[in-house]
Amino acid sequence: MATPLPDYASLLPELKEVRRAGLVRLHGRSLPALESAARAVTATAARTPGAAVEALLRLAVTRLDAGTLRTAAEYTMGLAHGTRDWPASSRRARAASVYGVSVERFRKDHEVMVLGQIAEHIVRLAGEPAGVTARTAAGEWGANTHRSVAARAGGRPVRLTLHVHPVDLLRDVDVIVSPSNVYLALPEPYKASVAASLRRAAATHGVTGEVLDDPLPGELRAWAARHGASGRAVLPGTVAATGSGALARQGVRRVYHAAVAVPRAGTNDYDVHPADVTxxxxxxxxxxxxxxxxxxxxxxxxxxxxxGAGRGGLPYHVSLAAVWAAVEAELARGADWDVHFVVRTAEAAELVERIPAGGVPVHGPGPAG
Known part of the structure; x- marks a missing residue:
């Protein structure tokens, strides 16, 4: 006889227990309803019960509407980047700030609603046919690689476009920003960075793949010569504008090379400071x-x-906060730029989608409350 699936009433108290304990303290806790749902939803053969429950929670939260509800749920359960070991009081305080209410009001009202929504989605997930949930989770980001994100800047509504795919697949965007080091030296085109991908896409290739023209390095050298910077570093924050080479066939007209990475002496590493990104x-x-x-x-x-989130080593949320600080200031002044973001991972995409809720995390845990 099949084990009955958990219902809303059995899930809700266990979700409250997970919220209190946090993800790092799930081991050894009795969570029969959540574990039963996890077995029904996730591939748990190689997982501990705690890991399976966490995977279930992450999947359920991705089903929530992007914006304040999903952001508050991520902070409440410790699913937001960097919050899994935060104490419950800090997570509750940050979730309350998403809705702009006091911690006490959030505890009595919004938190109940958030946990209830998570429970409802777990019930729905557990009731889906076998295999459907896994396929949905695997394809959730790949099936929707272009998204419109409604945000606010200085009190005025603005709309951003989010691309979740490699940068060289961009189409019909006038300017692409390419991260660079302060020597404006491009990486080799076979590498995997954003700058290398754009160099490769801007080049013209023959029928057998040979490079017929590699315009970006030459244009950067010419820019440096015009500005008296040949053979030396420019100041962090400098931007060199070049043509787009073969990317013009994709509707890309300019590439702006932003000098944000400073080579670290005696190493192959770079330092990137958020202020330089801004x-x-x-x-x-x-x-x-x-x-x-x-x-x-x-x-x-x-x-x-x-x-700065590649070789520069900045966490996604730090880079996004630094970029958004300048973009928001410009849009708040009334500029009508059509702003796009391009990312490769679901984690980074989720951070961009938090912008409408004011959820770009720039600090660690707040004081207990």
């Missing part, structure tokens, strides 16, 4: 304004990767 984004928008009317039609759209 300065470079401000400069990108200034150069865009300078160049806009030199083109027909005028330049209007610009796409940002998470600058």
């Amino acid at each position: 300065r470079s984004v401000s400069r990108v928008l200034a150069v865009l304004a300078e160049e806009r009317d030199r083109h027909t039609p005028p330049l209007r759209s610009v796409c940002f990767p998470l600058l």
